Amino acid sequence: MLILTSPEFEGRPSGGATPHRSAYYITRQLQKYNLDVQFQQFEFEFGFFDSATGHNVVATQYCKRIQCKPPIVITAHYDHLGKRGSRYFPGANDNASGVVVMIDIAKQLHNEDINRDIIYVATDAEEKGLHGAKAFVKKLAGREVYMNINLDMLDLQKKNKLYALASRSLQPLKSDITTTFNATPIKFRLYFSAKIMARRLNAPQIDWLRASDHYPFHRANIPFIYFGAGLDKNHHSVKDTFDEINFEKLTQVSNAITKFVRSQTSDNASATN
Numbered sequence: 001m002l003i004l005t006s007p008e009f010e011g012r013p014s015g016g017a018t019p020h021r022s023a024y025y026i027t028r029q030l031q032k033y034n035l036d037v038q039f040q041q042f043e044f045e046f047g048f049f050d051s052a053t054g055h056n057v058v059a060t061q062y063c064k065r066i067q068c069k070p071p072i073v074i075t076a077h078y079d080h081l082g083k084r085g086s087r088y089f090p091g092a093n094d095n096a097s098g099v100v101v102m103i104d105i106a107k108q109l110h111n112e113d114i115n116r117d118i119i120y121v122a123t124d125a126e127e128k129g130l131h132g133a134k135a136f137v138k139k140l141a142g143r144e145v146y147m148n149i150n151l152d153m154l155d156l157q158k159k160n161k162l163y164a165l166a167s168r169s170l171q172p173l174k175s176d177i178t179t180t181f182n183a184t185p186i187k188f189r190l191y192f193s194a195k196i197m198a199r200r201l202n203a204p205q206i207d208w209l210r211a212s213d214h215y216p217f218h219r220a221n222i223p224f225i226y227f228g229a230g231l232d233k234n235h236h237s238v239k240d241t242f243d244e245i246n247f248e249k250l251t252q253v254s255n256a257i258t259k260f261v262r263s264q265t266s267d268n269a270s271a272t273n
Contacts (some may be wrong), residue, residue, distance in 0.1 A: 001100045004078070005090035005242045012091060013082025014125040015044065015052035022078055026057050026122045029103050033110040035059040035120070042135035046128040054124035056132045061109065061118040070144040071117035072264060073222075075133060075213045076102040076151040077126030081236060090241045093232050095126070097245065098151035101254040108258045114265040116146060123213050126152075133213035137220045148224040149261065150214035156229050156249040161187045163201070163230050165208050167223040168192045177225065180259040184252045201230050227257060 004012065004022055012022045019039055030037050040056040057078070063069070076098035080091030090096075102120055109118065123132030147170065156162060164177065171192055181188035191197040194209035209215060214224040234240040 011088040019055040030059040044131035057122040069116040148217035
């Protein structure tokens with residue numbers, strides 16, 4: 001995360017004619033775990049007249065069995081606000097935290113015998129309108145996907161709470177999802193309604209369903225689980241820095257989410273698969 005939030009990466013601006021250096025860095029990290037890593041280039045429009053090119057990093061850990069179940073897609077946007085004049089926005093929590101957890105999941109599940117593909121997608125242009133996720137979902141062209149797990153802003157604040165918003169169709173997995181956090185000191189809250197989540201977080205102005213990259217999957221009728229730590233006082237400010245991250249808690253979050261992913265990609269997974 002120190003590298004992703006460094007001045008060298010200029011706040012990881014959305015889009016560009018070529019992949020940003022942060023995309024190349026993420027690619028190198030994922031390649032360490034023998035994943036099939038590729039760039040997905042796409043065009044997107046923002047504002048009234050502007051357009052740009054974006055680049056998702058797509059890495060696949062393949063199921064090597066004769067019969068494989070539909071894949072899990074894990075997303076975390078790597079772009080942030082870039083620079084404003086001489087200042088840059090590090091974007092440590094938003095969303096270097098999600099990217100490093102996604103890479104850590106790939107590390108922990110490296111070489112495991114999985115019963116479905118795991119597709120890791122570091123999306124670009126989330127900050128401009130979820131464009132990387134939209135492009136990836138469009139590229140699926142109706143391919144069956146078991147679920148999307150979206151990671152966005154995972155640094156736990158003083159309240160030590162992690163939140164998850166999930167599709168109502170995943171309610172049979174409620175026990176599977178919550179059990180993974182029971183052995184941690186994390187206070188975990190799972191919601192199946194964005195309105196109830198907004199009310200409980202005292203944030204009626206935020207539509208958590210449309211707030212991040214899980215929304216294009218929802219629109220395509222693909223079940224999703226969005227993990228996040230809720231509101232952050234440093235959100236979209238120059239104070240969202242590496243030094244503000246609690247890495248002990250972030251490790252707990254990563255281990256718990258990895259445990260859940262493992263439960264859904266092994267033969268011990270729920271019968272609802």
